[in-house]
Amino acid sequence: MAGVLVFGEIIEGKLAAVSTEALGIGRKLADSLGQELAAVIIGSGIGNVANQAISFGANKVYVIDNAMFANYTNDGFVGAMEKLNAKVAPEIILMGQSSVGMDLSPRLAFRLGTATVLDCVNLTIENGKLQKTKPVYGGNAQAVYVSETKPQMATIRAKAFEPNGPDTSRSGEIINFDPGLDASAIRQKVVGRVKEEAEGIKLEDAQLVVCGGRGMGSAEAFGVLYDLAKVLNGAVGASRPPCDSGWVPANLQIGLTGKMVGPTVYIGVALSGSSQHQSGMSGSKNIIAINKDPEANIFGIAHYGVVGDYKKVVPAFKTKCKELLGK
């Protein structure tokens, strides 16, 4: 067994950001093992994604391209990965902790008689073995795991690792692979898909996130955060209570059971900064907190803070931002 294999997830015809991050850490692990980094992409009409995987550091890309893989299905993708594993026999298989990765990785691990560790935030090689660190107890602690069985598998948390690229001068080998699956063996049939779009900039892609918490108090109160996000060209998010209370849509939730964000600037307003929320935003490069409680946990990880009532602080902050930015 040799090499690191990264499952490259495809979103709207492109390699998913978390997969580029998996290739980034995969490259490091492969280098410390002195082995190759390979990627696999599975889908229908996906040939151009192979070059993206190479530009992010893959030496080899296995392409599994067939109409039966147009939609992600557990049976289809587990079956394809099982066949590819038999051919490639990788030492390590990595993928993103996404709705696909958290569905695919566990079942594949059981199929292959090995184990996976989900949602890893650190991966290192110690004595030739993969050590996998993941947050546990709601993000309050971290646990380190090692597996005796091969391949060693893990999913990685979004934004926890840096991509290595893209560098289009890189070259690599593209190999078409036919897993020889029968479409009738895929028991899940995807019959429809509904997109629930949030307005404005996508939360996960925003370079600046304005996030409101329980202290906002109402749906109307979020108006000032939307205005602020507009001025700063950012997106609005929320901790869990505003979502549970219906003040904002559930898909704005940042945290352990919501989205993972890692913007350049995160502004947390009237939220305490529970460990569950921190799980979703602690990768932010610069954290700014506005809260009337000087003991709020969020100040423990913030770089800049204002202690005060957001109803007074935020409008003045927004007005000054507008003035400074000439808007």
Next chain:
Amino acid sequence: MRLFDQIQVGHLHIIKPDAGQVGCGIAEILGIPSVTAVQKVEAIDGKARVERVLPDGYETIEVPLPALFTVSNEIGEPRYATLKGIMAAAKKQVTNWSSKDVAPAQARSQMLKIYVPVHEGKCEFIEGETPEEAGANLAAKLRAVKLI
């Protein structure tokens, strides 16, 4: 005899240090199809039609039964136990199994250590005579360090 039509397993693993893979693992051992993060289940012509939560919406999947679904919190509110139910529960026999009874296979992952990460508090507090002034000063500071 069919022992089960569907098995539902909680999808979210919020507090416990569990692995988030019990559902998929059981389905693989039983050889039945699985769908994770399900927010709605309907039975249609001997099949199940389920909605699987995605980051930007959901997809509808049809799957033959028996099948295993892990469910997300959108699946519904927990029901309150009725007084009658609580009384009946008190009389029910509980079967206890020890690890010997279920004969677990050798664990394939070992936890080497668990620790609490240390955060260095280094928050710079921006002040002002009034909350409004503090807000304006924060904007000026963020501009000065080129964050906005």
